[in-house]
Every structure is written in structure tokens, then in C-alpha cells.
Amino acid sequence: MGEVRAEPESARPPRVRVLLASYNGLAWLTEQVDSVLSQEGVELELVVSDDMSSDGTWQWWQDRAAEEPRIRLLNRTGANVGAAANFYRLLAELQVGDGDLIALADQDDVWLPGKLAAQAALLRAGCVDGVSSNVTAVGADGSRSRLRKDFPQRRFDFLFEGPGPGCTFVFSARLARQVQRLLRDDRSAARRVDFHDWLVYGVCRAKGWPWAIRTTPTVDYRQHTGNAFGANLSVRSAIHRLGLVRNDWHREQAVVMTTVALEVAPPERQAELCALLRLLTGRGFAERTRLLWQAPQLRRRPRDRVLIGALIAAGVW
Numbered sequence: 001m002g003e004v005r006a007e008p009e010s011a012r013p014p015r016v017r018v019l020l021a022s023y024n025g026l027a028w029l030t031e032q033v034d035s036v037l038s039q040e041g042v043e044l045e046l047v048v049s050d051d052m053s054s055d056g057t058w059q060w061w062q063d064r065a066a067e068e069p070r071i072r073l074l075n076r077t078g079a080n081v082g083a084a085a086n087f088y089r090l091l092a093e094l095q096v097g098d099g100d101l102i103a104l105a106d107q108d109d110v111w112l113p114g115k116l117a118a119q120a121a122l123l124r125a126g127c128v129d130g131v132s133s134n135v136t137a138v139g140a141d142g143s144r145s146r147l148r149k150d151f152p153q154r155r156f157d158f159l160f161e162g163p164g165p166g167c168t169f170v171f172s173a174r175l176a177r178q179v180q181r182l183l184r185d186d187r188s189a190a191r192r193v194d195f196h197d198w199l200v201y202g203v204c205r206a207k208g209w210p211w212a213i214r215t216t217p218t219v220d221y222r223q224h225t226g227n228a229f230g231a232n233l234s235v236r237s238a239i240h241r242l243g244l245v246r247n248d249w250h251r252e253q254a255v256v257m258t259t260v261a262l263e264v265a266p267p268e269r270q271a272e273l274c275a276l277l278r279l280l281t282g283r284g285f286a287e288r289t290r291l292l293w294q295a296p297q298l299r300r301r302p303r304d305r306v307l308i309g310a311l312i313a314a315g316v317w
Contacts, residue, residue, distance in 0.1 A: 153300060
């Protein structure tokens with residue numbers, strides 16, 4: 001009898017575990033979940049954690065999961081914890097297989113056809129450990145505008161911003177496991193990062209692993225009053241972000257993200273991260289001056305680099 005050979009991993013469709021955190025999203029779920037489950041060229045599992053919704057979302061999930069074997073629901077915790085903590089639960093509890101790829105999904109967007117297959121191909125080629133993309137922001141009035149995030153990465157941008165909306169993320173098993181180790185460690189500062197997607201990107205870059213930001217949009221990114229943060233497309237959004245700068249939220253989050261980076265960075269990056277942390281926690285003229293010199297490395301978009309430099313120089317940031 002001839003030898004039976006196992007099918008090589010590269011010949012199988014990529015296995016993608018899609019993590020979706022929901023909360024009162026009944027109005028958008030059907031369109032979003034249909035767009036996820038209709039992705040072709042991948043083996044897909046949709047893992048859902050609902051944050052104690054009160055609008056019928058949980059019943060919708062139970063009905064949909066009863067007819068769709070690719071949907072797996074985590075038991076509800078009995079307490080509303082917020083979007084970041086809900087995603088942290090999904091990331092911390094997931095059993096990650098060696099060949100798995102992990103994707104993040106919001107409850108209210110629409111994934112474009114081919115999203116997962118294109119991103120998975122890039123990851124499987126071994127070029128990167130994480131990939132995100134530009135998106136098309138869709139307003140409540142149906143207006144559409146391209147939201148660009150694919151500006152060239154800078155040396156320290158990952159400590160000051162994410163690479164775009166988390167709903168565009170797909171990343172490797174080894175990155176998922178590294179994030180898990182931090183989330184499961186009570187000594188880690190990881191859970192103090194207010195945005196789960198920023199944490200994933202920050203850990204990847206801190207490890208020295210490559211991340212790609214694709215130019216082609218992969219998601220219709222719905223904008224409405226229920227967004228946890230949303231796109232920076234309106235005067236209201238700009239005022240909100242300026243308020244976060246003025247009350248030191250952004251600087252404090254940069255300190256937390258730098259602390260997390262130091263937990264995972266290789267030895268050759270420790271010294272520069274420690275030096276940057278001293279500048280971020282110091283408030284004197286000397287620290288501000290040295291931090292100002294780093295401004296070109298703190299954000300990706302040229303306009304944002306100029307803005308953060310001006311805020312540092314003025315003593316506002």
C-alpha cells in the first residue's frame with residue numbers, strides 16, 4: 001500500500017479566527033456578519049464576546065449561531081466592561097493554533113470581498129506579522145471618504161498611535177500569543193492601554209516584527225454616534241481629540257505603551273525606550289527640548305508630526 005502523505009500547510013486555505021466584541025449592535029450586525037462569513041479563500045471561525053447588550057443583540061447571536069457552525073459564542077460575564085476589555089477577553093481566552101491567523105472585527109462595519117484572503121496571503125508569505133489597511137469612512141448620510149493610514153512608519157510611532165482601525169487587522173499566531181502572555185500577566189501594564197488595536201500594533205513593533213499598512217481599503221468603516229472612537233473627519237472629532245491632549249490622556253497612554261514595549265523589546269532596543277520613557281515622564285525644559293527633537297519620529301502623517309512638535313514646544317503636550 002502506498003504511503004499517505006499529509007497535505008502541506010501551504011496547500012490548505014488559511015485558518016482565520018475572527019474576534020468580534022459586540023454591544024447593543026443589533027442595527028448593524030446582519031450586514032457586518034454577512035460580510036465576514038462571505039469571505040472566500042479562508043477557513044473561518046467567528047468568535048464573539050457580547051458585553052451585556054440590552055437591545056436584543058444577544059438573542060440575535062444565539063439564533064444566528066444555532067444555524068451557523070462557524071460562529072462560537074463566549075458565555076456572557078454578567079457585567080458591562082467596555083470595548084477594550086471585551087476585546088482583551090477575546091484575545092486572552094483564545095486557543096491559538098500554530099497555523100492560525102487572528103482578525104479583529106467591529107460590530108458595525110462592512111468587510112469588502114477578498115479582505116481576508118489578501119491579508120492572509122501577505123502573512124503566510126512570512127513578510128509581516130501584522131497587517132492593517134486604509135478604510136472608507138461611511139457617514140450616517142451615506143457619504144463616503146477615504147481615510148488614509150498608510151503613511152510611512154516612523155521609529156516610535158507605535159508608542160503614540162495605532163496603524164488604523166482595528167477592524168482592518170489580521171496578525172500572526174506568534175503575535176497573538178505574545179499579546180496573550182501580557183494580558184494574562186497581572187504585573188503587565190498591557191490592560192492599561194485604552195485601545196486593544198493600539199496594543200497589538202505596539203507589541204508587534206516593540207518586538208521588532210514587521211507590520212504592513214495596505215493602501216487598498218478593506219472595510220467600509222461606518223461612522224455614527226455609537227462609535228467608541230471613530231474617524232477623525234469632523235470638527236467635533238477634532239475638538240474631542242484636542243481635549244484628550246489637554247487633559248494629558250494621550251501623553252499618559254504613550255507612557256503606558258512605552259512601559260509595555262519595554263516588557264517585550266529585545267535587549268538592543270531597551271536603552272532607547274528607557275531614554276524615551278524618561279522624556280515622557282519628565283516635565284522640565286530639558287526633557288521637553290529633547291522630546292521635541294524626537295517629534296519627527298513620533299507620528300506617521302507629516303501634519304501630525306508638525307502638530308505634536310508644536311504642542312510639545314508650547315508645553316501643552
